[in-house]
Amino acid sequence: MLRGIVLKDKNIIILSIIFLLLIIFIYIFYLNFIISDLKNDLKSKENLYSIQINNRIDEILELSEQIKELHRIMDVGLVLNSNDKIVFNNKIDENSLNNLFKIIPNGFPLIDVQVSSRFGERIHPISNIEKFHSGLDLKTKIGNNVYSTASGVVYKVRNEDNGGYGKFVTILHAFGFTTLYAHLDEVLVKEGDFVDKNSVIATSGNTGISTGPHLHYEIKFLEKHLNPIDFIYWNKKSFNSIFMNNSNIEWKNLINKF
Ligand SMILES: [Zn+2]
Numbered sequence: 025m026l027r028g029i030v031l032k033d034k035n036i037i038i039l040s041i042i043f044l045l046l047i048i049f050i051y052i053f054y055l056n057f058i059i060s061d062l063k064n065d066l067k068s069k070e071n072l073y074s075i076q077i078n079n080r081i082d083e084i085l086e087l088s089e090q091i092k093e094l095h096r097i098m099d100v101g102l103v104l105n106s107n108d109k110i111v112f113n114n115k116i117d118e119n120s121l122n123n124l125f126k127i128i129p130n131g132f133p134l135i136d137v138q139v140s141s142r143f144g145e146r147i148h149p150i151s152n153i154e155k156f157h158s159g160l161d162l163k164t165k166i167g168n169n170v171y172s173t174a175s176g177v178v179y180k181v182r183n184e185d186n187g188g189y190g191k192f193v194t195i196l197h198a199f200g201f202t203t204l205y206a207h208l209d210e211v212l213v214k215e216g217d218f219v220d221k222n223s224v225i226a227t228s229g230n231t232g233i234s235t236g237p238h239l240h241y242e243i244k245f246l247e248k249h250l251n252p253i254d255f256i257y258w259n260k261k262s263f264n265s266i267f268m269n270n271s272n273i274e275w276k277n278l279i280n281k282f
Contacts, residue, residue: 090268093268093271116279116282120282121260121263121282123282124279124282125221125259125260126174126175126220126221127174127175127176127197127198127199127221128174128197128198128199128201128255128278129173129174129197129201129203129243129255130173130174130255130256130258130259131173131221131222131256131258131259132171132173132256133162133170133171133172133173133203133205133239133241134162134164134168134169134170134171134228134239135168135169136164136168137162137256138162138163138164139160139161139162139163139253140161140162140163140238141157141160141161141238142157142160142161142253143157143158143159143160143249143251143252143253144156144157144251145157149235150233150235158242158249159204159206159240159241159242159243159249159252160240160241160242160251160252160253160256161238161239161240161241162238162239162241163236163237163238164228164237164238164239165228165237166209166227166228166229166230166237167209167210167227167228167229168227168228169224169227169228170193170205170208170224170225170226170227170228170239171221171222171223171224171225172195172203172219172220172221172222172223172225173203173221173243173255173256174195174197174198174201174203174221175197175198175218175219175220175221176195176196176197176198176201176203176218176219177195177196177216177217177218177219178193178194178195178196178213178214178215178216178217178218178219178225179194179195179196179202179215180192180193180194180215181193181194181211181213181214181215182211183211185231185232186232187232187233188232188233189204189206189207189232189240190206190207190208190229190230190231190232190233190234191206191207191208191209191210191211191226191229191231191232192204192205192206192207192208192211192232193205193208193211193213193225193226195219195225199278199281200245200246201243201244201245202243202244203241203242203243203244204240204241204242204244205225205226205239205240205241206232206239206240206241206242207228207229207230207231207232207234207237207238207239207240208226208227208228208229208231208239209226209227209228209229209230209231210226210227210229211225211226212224212225212226212227213225213226243255245270245272245273248272250270251269251270254266254269254270
């Protein structure tokens with residue numbers, strides 16, 4: 025009887041040990057599983073971070089290239105302004121700036137401006153063929169004043185509505201810049217006239233090949249077309265904006281004239 029009880033206890037102890045070992049085994053297996061999951065998670069995070077770091081390095085390298093380019097263009101020191109933006113540390117006084125903005129095209133050729141077609145490659149609205157658009161189309165009404173965007177001399181006038189640009193005016197400005205104003209209704213200047221910045225040179229219209237009243241406005245430097253939008257929004261506050269976008273112009277030499 026007594027022996028029977030001892031044997032029973034022994035069995036219970038052995039069973040308990042087996043059960044305990046089983047639980048330990050399952051627990052180790054479970055831990056292993058969790059650790060390998062964590063490892064995978066860490067690895068994928070590591071990959072993600074390394075991609076992000078590489079992207080950042082690329083951005084920094086690109087920025088440093090741009091800074092070098094700006095240095096090359098301006099050949100002057102660059103400073104960080106209060107908004108941490110890199111600006112040209114120019115030495116131009118207020119008076120010289122005013123003179124500069126009188127003779128280099130800037131600002132709006134119309135009072136109310138709404139861009140209806142941008143500069144660059146586009147599908148032509150009439151021919152439906154992709155073609156380089158050499159200017160900027162500004163939506164307007166017939167008969168609004170068109171202003172010269174810098175002082176200069178009227179170089180070419182066409183006063184007949186015979187296709188293409190219709191009636192147009194081109195103005196020759198200082199230092200190799202020219203502007204063109206096309207699809208006009210009425211031309212108010214003649215070739216050889218000297219005009220000031222903001223002189224009324226014409227009224228807007230719908231002459232030539234045009235789908236509706238608008239002003240086609242172009243800016244060229246030494247016969248090369250520039251994006252007029254850079255110049256339309258160029259003013260004393262945004263003085264530095266022009267240098268990066270139009271790096272083919274030797275701005276440094278030009279600014280030194282003022
Ligand atoms: Zn146009």
